[in-house]
Amino acid sequence: xxxxxxxxxxxxxxxxxxxxxxxxxxxxxxxxxxxxxxxxxxxxxxxxxxxxxxxxxxxxxxxxxxxxxxxxxxxxxxxxxxxxxxxxxxxxxxxxxxxxxxxxxxxxxx
Numbered sequence: 467x468x469x470x471x472x473x474x475x476x477x478x479x480x481x482x483x484x485x486x487x488x489x490x491x492x493x494x495x496x497x498x499x500x501x502x503x504x505x506x507x508x509x510x511x512x513x514x515x516x517x518x519x520x521x522x523x524x525x526x527x528x529x530x531x532x533x534x535x536x537x538x539x540x541x542x543x544x545x546x547x548x549x550x551x552x553x554x555x556x557x558x559x560x561x562x563x564x565x566x567x568x569x570x571x572x573x574x575x576x
Contacts, residue, residue, distance in 0.1 A: 469500040
């Protein structure tokens with residue numbers, strides 16, 4: 467299993483960060499590869515990939531403004547985590563002990 471998101475807590479229950487010196491380990495007969503910051507090994511390529519993935523969102527925000535952009539794109543709305551001091555990501559709110567308010571509720575109130 468390859469865990470590209472290990473820097474952000476990992477994707478699998480058995481994930482733990484590794485290095486290029488010892489990149490793999492085995493749990494229950496399954497080989498894991500969890501080298502931190504994998505995209506950093508190909509910086510130019512990963513920068514282009516990230517730019518290509520995020521530029522449409524940036525353009526939408528710039529042309530429509532935050533509220534209309536989020537109303538028109540549920541994927542972008544899913545990225546809203548905090549607004550005006552309110553936590554709009556349920557797991558974050560729960561883990562930090564804050565009240566949760568959905569992105570939909572924020573957009574309706576704004």
